[in-house]
Amino acid sequence: MDRLTKLENESIYIIREAWSQFKKVALLWSIGKDSGTLLWLCRKAFFGKIPFPVMHLDTTYKFPEIYEFRDKYAKEWGLDLIVAKNNESIGAGMGPDKGTKLQCCNELKTDNLKKAIAQYGFRALYLAIRRDEHGIRAKERFFSPRENISFLWNYKDQPPELWDQYKTKAKDEEHLRIHPMLSWREIDIWEYIRRENIPMVSLYFAKNGKRYRSIGCAPCCNPIDSTADTLDKIVAELKASPTSERAGRAQDKENTYTMQKLRSLGYM
Numbered sequence: 001m002d003r004l005t006k007l008e009n010e011s012i013y014i015i016r017e018a019w020s021q022f023k024k025v026a027l028l029w030s031i032g033k034d035s036g037t038l039l040w041l042c043r044k045a046f047f048g049k050i051p052f053p054v055m056h057l058d059t060t061y062k063f064p065e066i067y068e069f070r071d072k073y074a075k076e077w078g079l080d081l082i083v084a085k086n087n088e089s090i091g092a093g094m095g096p097d098k099g100t101k102l103q104c105c106n107e108l109k110t111d112n113l114k115k116a117i118a119q120y121g122f123r124a125l126y127l128a129i130r131r132d133e134h135g136i137r138a139k140e141r142f143f144s145p146r147e148n149i150s151f152l153w154n155y156k157d158q159p160p161e162l163w164d165q166y167k168t169k170a171k172d173e174e175h176l177r178i179h180p181m182l183s184w185r186e187i188d189i190w191e192y193i194r195r196e197n198i199p200m201v202s203l204y205f206a207k208n209g210k211r212y213r214s215i216g217c218a219p220c221c222n223p224i225d226s227t228a229d230t231l232d233k234i235v236a237e238l239k240a241s242p243t244s245e246r247a248g249r250a251q252d253k254e255n256t257y258t259m260q261k262l263r264s265l266g267y268m
Contacts, residue, residue, distance in 0.1 A: 004192050008041065011180040014142055015045045015126065018178040019052070022124040025178075026053045026082065028113075031066045032215050033200055034128035037189055038181055040198045042126065043077065055082040055116060059108040060090055061217040069201045082120070086112035096219040117175060124176040132185045133245055144177040186245050187238050194231040205229045214245055 001009075018025065027042055027050065029035045042050050056070060074081040086094075089107040096104050116122075129140055184192075193200060203212040210223035228237040 004188065004195060007181075007184055007188055008044075008192070010183060011038070011041050012045045014178065014180040015042055018124055018126065018143070018176075018180075019046075022176070023052075024120075024122050025124040025126065026055045026120070026122050027126040028128075029054045029056050029070075030128075030216065031056065031062075031070050031201060032128075033189055033193065033204060034130060034133075034181065034184075036198060036200060037184075037192060038126060038128035039079075040196060041180065050077075050079060053080040053082050053120070055084055057109050057112050057116070058083050058085045059104075059112075059217050060085065061096060061108075061219055063201075063203060063215060063218045063221075065201050065203050066215065069199075073199060082116070084112055084116040086115065096217060101220065122175060124178055126178045126180065128181050129177075129179045130184050130186070130189075131182050140177075140179055140182060142179050142182055144179065146175055146177055187235065190231065190235050190238060194235060204234070206233075213243075 027035075027039060029039055039050070039054065054074070070081075073079070086108055089111065094104060094107050098104065117125075131140065192198070201215065203215050205211055206226040206229040209225060209227065211226040211228060212221060212223050213226075215221055224243070226237060228234040
């Protein structure tokens with residue numbers, strides 16, 4: 001069995017195992033390559049029809065291409081789409097140019113997620129987190145508990161996951177983050193996208209000598225120099241690139257420990 005098929009099988013097993021334990025669950029869909037691949041895996045796991053909601057945490061600062069892609073494929077794939085916004089913070093003017101990137105991400109994403117969990121009563125969330133993407137994400141588990149009230153993640157005290165034995169139960173005061181793609185690498189994502197012909201936002205493909213390697217809020221993302229305008233060229237570029245995947249993400253540059261602080265507070 002080739003590597004991509006092994007990764008696919010592992011992810012689908014975790015997706016189904018989580019669904020067998022929790023019915024009040026949702027998939028977080030950022031519309032990026034990772035969450036897009038996870039959404040595709042969830043569709044395969046349930047034979048084309050995802051039996052739980054797909055939630056987009058909308059900061060209102062995303063690229064127009066992201067919104068167009070979201071609306072098109074939510075309709076085409078029959079997704080039960082939830083668009084969650086922290087209207088209170090947005091109305092107060094919170095954005096990338098107000099305060100620090102830490103404050104902005106915390107209010108428009110983390111606090112937004114807290115409110116959505118409280119509103120819909122979710123007990124578990126599927127996220128497309130990969131260990132290779134960022135150092136703090138390497139500390140994650142496939143089934144990772146979070147406190148519901150404080151939302152804190154104790155990255156120093158995570159349950160062991162040995163021999164594919166997972167902590168699939170949550171206490172009443174907890175919800176679980178389900179990470180079916182921890183073992184995947186960035187190159188695996190793109191090779192799988194190529195193999196499965198998964199639709200992706202056009203921002204990932206080079207135009208006028210630039211493309212985005214990681215996408216999120218438009219003011220916080222910078223493109224890289226690139227001529228990779230096809231999947232084959234993206235895969236070839238990644239195999240030769242010495243640059244980190246999130247080098248263009250502003251919140252990662254603001255402070256060495258920004259991502260660790262965000263994730264300890266409940267950020268994705």
